[in-house]
Amino acid sequence: MFQNSIDFAQNCDANDSLSHFREKFYIPKDKDGNELIYLCGNSLGLQPKKTSEYLKKELEDWAELGVEGHTEAEHPWMPYHEFLTQSMARIVGAKPKEVVVMNSLTANLHFMMVSFYRPTSKRYKIVIESDAFPSDKYAVESQLHFHGFDPRDGLILWKPRKGENLCRFEDLEEIIKQQGDTIALLMIGSTNYYSGQAFPLKKITELGHANGSIVGFDLAHGAGNIQPNLHESGADFAVWCTYKYLNSGPGSLGGCFVHERHANNPDMKRFTGWWGHNKQTRFNMRHEFEPIPGAEGWQLSNPAILSMAAIRASLDVFEEAGFDNLREKAVKLTGFLEFLIKELNDNRIHIITPSNPEERGCQLSIQVNSANKALHTDLTKAGVISDWREPDVIRVAPAPLYNSFVDVFKFVEQLKKVLN
Numbered sequence: 001m002f003q004n005s006i007d008f009a010q011n012c013d014a015n016d017s018l019s020h021f022r023e024k025f026y027i028p029k030d031k032d033g034n035e036l037i038y039l040c041g042n043s044l045g046l047q048p049k050k051t052s053e054y055l056k057k058e059l060e061d062w063a064e065l066g067v068e069g070h071t072e073a074e075h076p077w078m079p080y081h082e083f084l085t086q087s088m089a090r091i092v093g094a095k096p097k098e099v100v101v102m103n104s105l106t107a108n109l110h111f112m113m114v115s116f117y118r119p120t121s122k123r124y125k126i127v128i129e130s131d132a133f134p135s136d137k138y139a140v141e142s143q144l145h146f147h148g149f150d151p152r153d154g155l156i157l158w159k160p161r162k163g164e165n166l167c168r169f170e171d172l173e174e175i176i177k178q179q180g181d182t183i184a185l186l187m188i189g190s191t192n193y194y195s196g197q198a199f200p201l202k203k204i205t206e207l208g209h210a211n212g213s214i215v216g217f218d219l220a221h222g223a224g225n226i227q228p229n230l231h232e233s234g235a236d237f238a239v240w241c242t243y244k245y246l247n248s249g250p251g252s253l254g255g256c257f258v259h260e261r262h263a264n265n266p267d268m269k270r271f272t273g274w275w276g277h278n279k280q281t282r283f284n285m286r287h288e289f290e291p292i293p294g295a296e297g298w299q300l301s302n303p304a305i306l307s308m309a310a311i312r313a314s315l316d317v318f319e320e321a322g323f324d325n326l327r328e329k330a331v332k333l334t335g336f337l338e339f340l341i342k343e344l345n346d347n348r349i350h351i352i353t354p355s356n357p358e359e360r361g362c363q364l365s366i367q368v369n370s371a372n373k374a375l376h377t378d379l380t381k382a383g384v385i386s387d388w389r390e391p392d393v394i395r396v397a398p399a400p401l402y403n404s405f406v407d408v409f410k411f412v413e414q415l416k417k418v419l420n
């Protein structure tokens with residue numbers, strides 16, 4: 001299906017109906033003005049050219065309208081987050097009322113655990129995948145501490161077997177079998193940031209729910225990359241950021257999903273703020289708190305409009321391209337990358353990421369035996385922006401919106417040079 005040649009790569013680009021989306025992004029360049037091979041959209045997505053226009057509009061409205069912009073701006077700031085809801089809901093496969101953009105990822109994770117991690121003396125443990133992103137691990141450990149539990153006892157790691165890099169579903173089943181009645185929460189990174197392994201969300205949710213546990217996902221590496229079908233999965237909650245595959249700029253706001261079955265539950269404990277209160281009476285200030293039904297009821301503060309404007313710009317690009325089209329291209333692009341790496345026939349190289357496209361997104365995590373960070377430095381010098389994870393893994397993620405088949409071809413060429 002694939003061929004190892006630049007002609008083949010160029011031909012794929014020529015026949016790619018999404019190739020013109022690359023021109024809608026700023027591609028970082030080297031000192032001589034040559035475009036870099038940017039394969040780091042899993043860490044920070046590139047800037048859509050539209051973004052500055054959307055930001056400028058809000059700055060102008062602020063300059064011209066001051067506080068009146070809350071109601072009089074072209075996109076009024078008061079309901080601004082609502083302008084993101086439909087497209088964000090499509091990105092994560094949720095109903096609009098299940099989704100809200102607010103806060104940042106780790107903050108949302110904590111707020112979700114306030115509501116959904118309600119331990120008892122018998123059922124208090126949290127399962128996460130080992131090699132979870134450090135912030136997620138700190139967050140769940142601190143929640144255990146906060147409720148008076150020792151993470152050494154309360155935190156269960158779903159680990160790859162010795163000598164393996166991926167987590168097996170049957171090992172999660174085994175954990176549930178052994179310790180199920182003590183497990184309050186499964187909190188899994190939907191697509192593991194290190195290995196690139198995409199987990200079966202629905203299967204995990206069914207397993208957790210059958211055990212009487214709450215199930216939540218961190219979609220930091222899932223949103224805009226895979227289709228998590230959150231509603232269908234049945235997960236209780238999910239959180240994500242928008243600056244990785246969702247291209248909304250460094251430190252931008254996060255997203256949050258609460259399944260509709262929790263939308264109207266008056267007994268649900270939560271930490272509250274005025275933005276989560278009934279919109280009709282929000283400004284009466286002294287009303288007893290009355291949460292907006294659905295995910296919006298978890299909002300605390302009036303949000304950062306400039307970041308929201310950047311998210312809106314990015315989601316408009318996604319809408320234009322269509323997520324299914326992007327995913328179809330991504331499967332091919334990452335497949336091409338995998339093919340070329342295998343063609344290197346270098347026995348120092350091992351791809352950790354699953355080879356089944358259903359079990360991965362854009363990213364491949366490439367383990368290079370006995371390599372060190374110099375390899376990454378050399379690649380950077382050769383014009384490749386990738387990501388290094390100690391001790392020996394390079395992560396590369398061709399993003400279907402702005403990466404080309406030629407990018408992928410040139411990367412593997414550089415990798416080969418640097419390895420020799």
Ligand SMILES: *Cc1c(COP(=O)(O)O)cnc(C)c1O
Nearest residue numbers: 104105106133135189193220241
């Ligand atoms: C990127 C990432 C984070 C970062 O958290 P912030 O709160 O946005 O700084 C957390 N968890 C995972 C799994 C990530 O990939």
